[in-house]
Amino acid sequence: MLIEGFGLKRYYQRGSETVKALDGVDIAIDAGEIVAILGPSGSGKTTLINLLSCLDAPTEGTLTVAGKSVAGLSEDELVEVRRGVLGFVFQDFSLLPTLTVTENVELPLLFLGLKAEASRTAAILEAVGLTDRAGHLPRELSGGQMQRVAIARALISGPKILVADEPTGNLDKKTGEAIIALFKKLAREEGLAILLTTHNTVFGEQADRTIVLEDGRVVWES
Amino acid sequence: MTTDPFVLPRYFALAVKNLRRxxxxxxxxxxxxALAVTVAVSLGGFMLGYRGAIDKSIDMLGFQIMIMAKGCPYEAATMMLKGGTGLLYLPADIYDKVRNDTDIESITPIFVGVAAKQGSGIRDDAGEKNFLIISGIEVPSYKVMKPWMQFKKGAGYDGGRWFGDSSRGEVVLGFEAAEYEQRKVGDTFYASITPAGKTEAVxxxxxxxxxxDRTGTQDDGTVFLPIDEARGYFGRMGELTILGIKLKEFNAFKMGAFESRWLKLPEVQVVGLQQVKSTLVGLVATAQTMIAAVAVIAIIVAFIGVINTILMSVYERTSEIGIMKALGARRDSIFQLIWLETVMICLAGAVVxxxxxxxxxxxxxRAIKSVVNMxxxxxxxxxxxxxxxxAVLGAVVLGFFAGLYPAWRAAGMRPVEAIHKGN
Structure with a gap:
């Protein structure tokens, strides 16, 4: 298993009140698997995905990512787990506006201290259908194209797990379907584990597994 | 994928793009x-240049010691350097008394007078454009003091020579005096001189x-005459303005001994030019301190400005910094990026x-000289x-410290909070 979590809890303190954003979730994700997390706003989707992608640490529970136990790790230790293992796709694309498509895609390599290879970048851009947009700035792209750039950026370092928080949230239906199709292709061909959150039950049904959260608990799992 | 040994230029490129945003x-x-650096560099240049100019001007007087009439020694010394009126005179027999001192290597008597330039009247309070300095000199000893003096060559200037001690009606012009009066060798030159005790100029x-040729000293603006002839025109026969002296061995001990020997004469003072140098430097020390204070304020303002700019930039890019950390940026990567932006701002400011x-x-x-005659x-x-x-090094150090806090803040952001806050 690439990700295994048991009894995951994430509590926040808001004044005197303890907010139970996640309240005892068990989860396991294997390579080549697409898992969709569904649920209404405030159900704990983003909290769960933050824990599973090592952006945050659980208050309680055990969590293993790519064979490393991450419970209780500091931020500096979590970043070491993330590096080269996890790729991220965000709802608002989160591209750097001053960088071209190629530069955005190659950005993670800078932080990993790796050399950018033009052939690899070109291959990834081709895989996401953006070869002709390599020199463009984000403002010159459509929403769907920007999300494809974000996916290419997530893939450039060869991660084992792709984490996508509402990847189709800002896209129209047709473009959203194309992105989901791309995810399926990546899982099938690259053996990537893909973990995504969505409000869209149609997209959720296309995943290998679906987990529905409510009030920080799993209420349904396919 | 292979490790990139040249990662810094890529951080540099990213920092440039961030700054251009x-x-x-x-x-x-x-x-x-840039403003702070301009003030600092100008001040540094002024401190260095002024000291150098004083050193050069005094060294180019050719002598180490002056014997002159009692009065303010620095005023007299300054007058020797920049010209002026209100000169005091010594009895000429002082020259005969001092010249045989065994410590003296060379000595030259100089008579300085102020004449009106052609067509203008003599005014004691006149600006420098209205008068010219007449130096009565004894050519052989004067040349020993200033061996670098050469006659200008070229059309209209060839054949230049010194006047003889007994010649009359002949002048040698300094470079600027000749240029200002538009005179060449063989031309006629006019000067109005008011003899001592008279009111009418002749x-x-x-x-x-x-x-x-140009010497870069006050000699450039001087009109040279034989000493006796000059004394005659000014009605001061038997007087002189200074004795310029070079000692065989010039050190504090010899200078002290020489001074104590000749200070016994009631009407003279002995002034060492090292002393004059430090006094002249001291004269502008106050101005330099004030400029330095302005420079320090400018540097502090620039320092705060840089911190403010980078902090604003970090604040605006909170989400981006969170994203970069999610993409694998370590604390030191973010620190390096923000710090690099700060140093680049300071470096660009230093260059400009x-x-x-x-x-x-x-x-x-020109501005300084227009305010005060240096x-x-x-x-x-x-x-x-x-x-x-x-200055560039100082600016980089400034950038180093100015970038520390914003870079530390950015580097310390937790990705989840940064992404959430940015959104």
Missing amino acids: RMVRTVLTVAGV MHTFKVVGVL GSALAVVGSAVVE GVSGSIVLITPAVVGW
């Missing part, structure tokens, strides 16, 4: 740093027998500021590569 803000911050006509100071140094010099000839602002180098 808010071009107006970046330019204004660079301008703030017009004298001279033949220019030589024009000197230094260039402005170099280009504007002539303007600064008492020296030649350039008083000297911006050397070392001055620029120190």
Whole structure:
């Protein structure tokens, strides 16, 4: 298993009140698997995905990512787990506006201290259908194209797990379907584990597994 | 994938792109740093240049010691350097008493008088444009003191020579005096001189027998006459203004001994030119301190401005910094990026500021000279590569410290909170 979590809890303190954003979730994700997390706003989707992608640490529970136990790790230790293992796709694309498509895609390599290879970048851009947009700035792209750039950026370092928080949230239906199709292709061909959150039950049904959260608990799992 | 050994240029490129995002803000911050650097470089250049100009002007007097009439020694020394009126005179027999001192290597008597330039009246309070300095000299001993003096060559100047001690009606003009009066060798030269005790000026006509090459000293603006002839025109026969003296061995002990020997004469004072140098430097020390205070304030303002700009930039990019951390950026990567942006702003400011100071140094010099007569000839602002180098280094150090806090703040952001806050 690439990700295994048991009894995951994430509590926040808001004044005197303890907010139970996640309240005892068990989860396991294997390579080549697409898992969709569904649920209404405030159900704990983003909290769960933050824990599973090592952006945050659980208050309680055990969590293993790519064979490393991450419970209780500091931020500096979590970043070491993330590096080269996890790729991220965000709802608002989160591209750097001053960088071209190629530069955005190659950005993670800078932080990993790796050399950018033009052939690899070109291959990834081709895989996401953006070869002709390599020199463009984000403002010159459509929403769907920007999300494809974000996916290419997530893939450039060869991660084992792709984490996508509402990847189709800002896209129209047709473009959203194309992105989901791309995810399926990546899982099938690259053996990537893909973990995504969505409000869209149609997209959720296309995943290998679906987990529905409510009030920080799993209420349904396919 | 292989490790990239040249990762710094990529951080550099990213930092440049980040700075270009808010071009107006970046330019204004660079301008703030540039202003501080301009002031600092100009001040450094002024301190260096002024000391150099004083050293040169005094060294080019040719002598180490002056014997002159009692009065303010520095006023007298300054007068020797920049010219002026209100001169005091010594009895000429002092020369005969002092000249045989065994410690003296060479000695020259100089008589200085002030004449009106052609067509203008003599005024004691006149500006420098209205009068010219007449130096009565004894050519052989004067030449020993100033062996670098050469006659100007070229059309209209060839054949320049010194006048003989007994010649009359012949003058040698300093470089600037000849240029100002538009005179060449063989031309006629006029000067109005009011003899001592008289009220009416007498017009004298001279033949220019030589024009000197530029020396960069007050000699350039001087009209030279045989000492006795000059004394005669000014009605001061048997008087002189200073005795210029070079000792065989010049050190504090010899200088002290020489001074104590000749201070016994009631009407004279002995002034060492090292002393004059330090006094003249001290005269502008107050002004330099004030400029330095302005420079310090400018540097502090620039420092705060840089911190503010980078903090704003970090705040605006909170989400981006969170994203970068999610993409694998370590704490030190973010620190390096933000710190690099800060140093680049300061470096750009240093380069622009230094260039402005170099280009504007002539303007600064004119401004300083228009406010105060510095008492020296030649350039008083000297911006050397070392001055620029120190300024650039200072700006980089400024950037180093200014970037620490914003970079530390950015590096310490937790990605989840940063992404959430940014959104």
